[in-house]
Amino acid sequence: MAHSGTPVEEDWLAALRNRFLDCRQQTLGLVAGLTDADMTVQSMDDASPAKWHLAHTTWFFEEFLLGAHLPGYVPAEPRYRYLFNSYYETVGARQPRPERGMLTRPAIGEVLDYRQRVDAALERLLAAAVPASVLALVELGIHHEQQHQELLLTDLLHLFSRNPLRPALRPALRDLHGESPAGGAPPMQWIDFDGGCFEVGHRGQDFAFDCEAPCHRVVLVPYALASRPVTNREWIGFVEDGGYLDPMHWLADGWARVQQEAWRAPLYWEQRDGAWWQMTLGGMAPLELEAPVSHICRFEADAYARWAGARLPTEFEWEVAARGQPVQGNFASSDRLRPVPAVRVAQSPLSQVYGDVWEWTASAYAPYPGFRTGAGAIGEYNGKFMSGQYVLRGGSCATPEGHMRPTYRNFFHPHQRWQFSGVRLARDRG
């Protein structure tokens, strides 16, 4: 469909342009106060430097929009195609992932210039009449950058956690801790859901990633979900009951990890003089007992569930339960950048469905029936990762506002812990 200039479309186009600019601006906001060094170091293979995120999201627009659709566009620096390609085999060779931290150059100033140059060019592109397929790529680029906004935060948290000085991304956040509601988190309740045959997955014109479709039917047996995620206080109960010491709670691969890496608590927990502290984006802080536990991997989520006589929900149990809820919650825009205790909401039996922590599910990340990867590089976006990873749902305190929806599927390997990932229990109904 061509961009034909009717008033409605013009509004929509203006909105897209604004969303593009807002998104680009928000990314910059995340790194305010950081040094070039903070933005350059790679703290593990799974994480990327902030500067690399800034450049890669920019390259995404340059590669898939400007190069292909803006006549006469000359790349800022041809070698950036190599440096800032993430995993697109179609595009060509690239800086190996574990070497992203070697890039002390380009300096942060050069990367910011690169961003401005590409932003300006994209504005020129959008000023002309462009086909809908191009606009769809702009939309994709915005959602792509939002994903990297979240990773940028979790990657910085990991980096700072490796520094014995435990620096804070936002020193002011330290003072916010301990603001728990007077009565603590509401007690966990089991909320029942009916079984039956349900339609799940994305349908319609709104944006969704390819992996959320096709919409299809699944059978669910009657089940119950916990009214809220497991809290830090509850998790301490698991720890103190020897949860990390008893193989009977664990999947075999999980138990192997526990032993090999000597896990005794979630990532970022530290015990000091008998009290639990946690590394946060505000630096070290006393563990907020009523807040949802975070930075657990799927093996831990699964072990906890087994210890508690429960199980993980499937992604479809979660989706069916969630889709009646408003997509509201503690997202990154709240600028707390940490999970906070649940607040009882009168009209809804489930709290913290969105935001706070991603919720691990029982479901392997797999293609939906009828799924097809797109042609070309964009086809590499999701499909090739559908092996060995598991689905998480609901978004976290580091997820940008507006990025979430009921059908959204995030995915990580079952041993990965550096995201804001938690767990909501499920069980079968008698």
Place this chain on the structure above:
Amino acid sequence: MAHSGTPVEEDWLAALRNRFLDCRQQTLGLVAGLTDADMTVQSMDDASPAKWHLAHTTWFFEEFLLGAHLPGYVPAEPRYRYLFNSYYETVGARQPRPERGMLTRPAIGEVLDYRQRVDAALERLLAAAVPASVLALVELGIHHEQQHQELLLTDLLHLFSRNPLRPALRPALRDLHGESPAGGAPPMQWIDFDGGCFEVGHRGQDFAFDCEAPCHRVVLVPYALASRPVTNREWIGFVEDGGYLDPMHWLADGWARVQQEAWRAPLYWEQRDGAWWQMTLGGMAPLELEAPVSHICRFEADAYARWAGARLPTEFEWEVAARGQPVQGNFASSDRLRPVPAVRVAQSPLSQVYGDVWEWTASAYAPYPGFRTGAGAIGEYNGKFMSGQYVLRGGSCATPEGHMRPTYRNFFHPHQRWQFSGVRLARDRG
């Protein structure tokens, strides 16, 4: 249910006793002609020595039946509990898996004595009245030993493949190669299946592993399956088309493996003077072009399917299609111990559903709705492996006769290649 001695039950009990003895005897038959050395060496962490299989299956009966249920039973050697426990945390510490090949002692003669001693004791146990739960454990022990019969063969094949002399388990098998039917394998056809809501999984009194239940409903959309597995000839087409050189066919984790391990063909294929040969249990033999491709991992199966414009079937698509077929095929009892070309069967559209090669599916190995692991050590049998592995269906040329059924779920990691594993293509119906 107690063992109360009615005629019907007596027949059943006699049959169980016979099946037990047959199974034990069949295991010994597999290692005829091998040296103690052949049976002792461990060729990789994933494989176990034949002698260890002989002893571990014996220990299984000793640990779970004799120790618990035969009054006055004294273990043959208390340290075998450590040496031959595989992965039962409930039972206690054990010889680390990668160290199974250090056990040059007990010598094979001692292991055979151990087998006899346990067999005799089990016969004593079965001569008395025993509760049904004990008989169920005997049944489980038989099926357990059958699983190890298959592994024993695939582990020996791997061991012999690592020896530059390429020894044969059955030298006589070499002569059987090239007996392909005159016309070659029948051409592959697409067989259509309807969509709908289907009941899958095990139901009833016959033996099945816990992971095959509960029986439950799933929704399938209309699909088609290939009439037979992909053949070696077809696979050569993939190789010659650069299938192992183009990342666009591969899952990301698969492509990483291809590069890291320089895969260019299935495991056990070797090119000599321009012709393809394959290591088999009969030693090196010319590749049987019309036989199903074997010793491919799930990454390869998936890449081939994508290259061929198809996909892997889900385990339920397979099960629904297979359950109308007789459970017959080229199993280990045929003593060919290799996949053979399909033979067109008039009454059935699908050939080689059972036997020849395990068929990789799209499905992650996961608990069925309502699945619960059993109490105690037996609960460790399957449940704790439900992470990171994928389901294969249908059995292979190394699977014992009588071990297979439509609901049977085998599972391996997606990079593992040493089983007789192949692929049957699937696709969506317009």
Place this chain on the structure above:
Amino acid sequence: MAHSGTPVEEDWLAALRNRFLDCRQQTLGLVAGLTDADMTVQSMDDASPAKWHLAHTTWFFEEFLLGAHLPGYVPAEPRYRYLFNSYYETVGARQPRPERGMLTRPAIGEVLDYRQRVDAALERLLAAAVPASVLALVELGIHHEQQHQELLLTDLLHLFSRNPLRPALRPALRDLHGESPAGGAPPMQWIDFDGGCFEVGHRGQDFAFDCEAPCHRVVLVPYALASRPVTNREWIGFVEDGGYLDPMHWLADGWARVQQEAWRAPLYWEQRDGAWWQMTLGGMAPLELEAPVSHICRFEADAYARWAGARLPTEFEWEVAARGQPVQGNFASSDRLRPVPAVRVAQSPLSQVYGDVWEWTASAYAPYPGFRTGAGAIGEYNGKFMSGQYVLRGGSCATPEGHMRPTYRNFFHPHQRWQFSGVRLARDRG
């Protein structure tokens, strides 16, 4: 001996104070123009970030002088003791070496403040009467910092070599390349030396590291040394003759490395369109054919020597030959920061004995007869590294002026290549 304030001593003390300040200033000069990111990233376990070098050399003065000898001194930041201790077990736990690159904080500004604070305190210390043992530690601290000045340069070169943009520490250096003398390097000649019993090692009051003493006697048989180090042009001959492809030239451990790491040329060499280029501190530059080969490990030096029908000199053959030479050469103060072609010097048969490239020797780094490590932390300076390493002699183009002497022993593992290390051939005399 106390510091009693006679005129001669006052001069000497003033000179020490000046040398201290000069040394500290020179370190800062090396990092002029670098970003905080450049100074923070660690490119391999063997290398350290420039910022860490800046801080560690400062900590050395703080730990061993201010803390112990300046009454009332309060450490700048107590946690720096953990962060910037290199390997002193006596001092306590420390940031693991491979984690030095995680320290994005303290920021470079804080490290520069730390340097100033410690410099000022040291000046206060030196303003008072201090015992000779304390002055000896100041002297040691200066030589220690000089060692780190050289490492700082080689570590930066390694870091920049890992960046596909191949940044230059000194972009202006690029223009200096190709300034070779008209006639090329003088031809290599064999210079004969007599055998006999010689005294080697450090004797006297001047500064030397503990490992250079005691002075002792060794027997040498008549030998010859090459008049100059092997050049890049000569090394190309080795490469083109298949030197990296023939195991017969190599020590067994060296050949294993060649295969494992696919070495085909010295570190930092790259072939572009048939010509050899080299990564330098001025960025990529055409290989200077007449300059000494650099960035070779001892395995390479040894293989070349065997290929050339020669051998490595022992450290004592080198020392006896070198000690008649003036300690002059192409050191870091020349600010070329790369080896340059030999210039024939009329009065001396050996050229480039000092500076340009460290020369690998046949000698394992071992204690001299009667060697004793000192008490306390300073005793850890050298002695504990006397295993598995080999001696290099003569200094390089990255060694500070004034740091070298005939008895100086540098040492590295035989596979390490990132120093400015080359080779001078030796042979037995008929």
Place this chain on the structure above:
Amino acid sequence: MAHSGTPVEEDWLAALRNRFLDCRQQTLGLVAGLTDADMTVQSMDDASPAKWHLAHTTWFFEEFLLGAHLPGYVPAEPRYRYLFNSYYETVGARQPRPERGMLTRPAIGEVLDYRQRVDAALERLLAAAVPASVLALVELGIHHEQQHQELLLTDLLHLFSRNPLRPALRPALRDLHGESPAGGAPPMQWIDFDGGCFEVGHRGQDFAFDCEAPCHRVVLVPYALASRPVTNREWIGFVEDGGYLDPMHWLADGWARVQQEAWRAPLYWEQRDGAWWQMTLGGMAPLELEAPVSHICRFEADAYARWAGARLPTEFEWEVAARGQPVQGNFASSDRLRPVPAVRVAQSPLSQVYGDVWEWTASAYAPYPGFRTGAGAIGEYNGKFMSGQYVLRGGSCATPEGHMRPTYRNFFHPHQRWQFSGVRLARDRG
């Protein structure tokens, strides 16, 4: 010198033939009572299977004598050249060292046939007139096989130590333990030696390995050696004083090993109910307190020496002190196969100079002045290993009688512990 058949030479030739046959027979004696499995498994990369030793020593004669010098000789099996070549690049490709344990075939019977076939052919070769150079190769082959006799024992000990059943090569040896002399080991005394200039290394016509020559002069300063090696009782003192817990005793690389591998005692020591036991070739036995400590690596030897206020002797200090002693001691021919307590010998101040345990020295394994490797494959025998290894002297309880001499240099990496290696202390004389 041709083999011209004078009476003296005939006697010498007959003696060589007998020594050849004896040596071959002794090797077979070592494996009496073992299974094919015991002789096939490889317990670590550093060790080889006994069957491989049997075959490799045979291949050595086949490759270097029969193939080259017996007209018409046809190799037993051409593929053995690949399987049983150890490290001779000149000969060609070979079974990778860590894969020697995959060779369950040839079966032990085939290997014994191979030995007989080669022995018979070698007797035919020696029946004819052969040049002296060929006889020198026979001599080398005998010494080579003796080296493998020792390795065969230490490799079997390592293998059996990895089996929780702790099997014994010689069960009868178990009963011999505890036969310590009534009074215990004689107290350690310091024996003084003069300094001066000494000739060391091999000179003359008797057999020696190439690395023992050329004979050359070295300077020694006055030194003292312990009258006997350190005993197990003394080593317990080191252990109980926290010797394995204090980094100040250790070389840096040694301390890294201690931590990484959690060393707390010599290899093969086990604490049971408060008492120390040791794995031996007779199985587990109480630690013989008065016997020399064994199975320590050079890092341990060095740490003990530093803890004891002493140091390791250089190989020349050892040689000069040892060469006045008779070459007698507890060698393998005593069939104790373990170190035994020192017995005071009236006429000699040093005991256990030969046999019992190899003594680690301060000396890196390096070429003597004027050393040249031979031409062809034989040149690979020693020279290419002269990097990163250290010299041991004196032989052990597993060394064949007649294999030792004062100039003999054994060598291992400083972390290796599976040989019968111990330590004799040295110190400087005031």
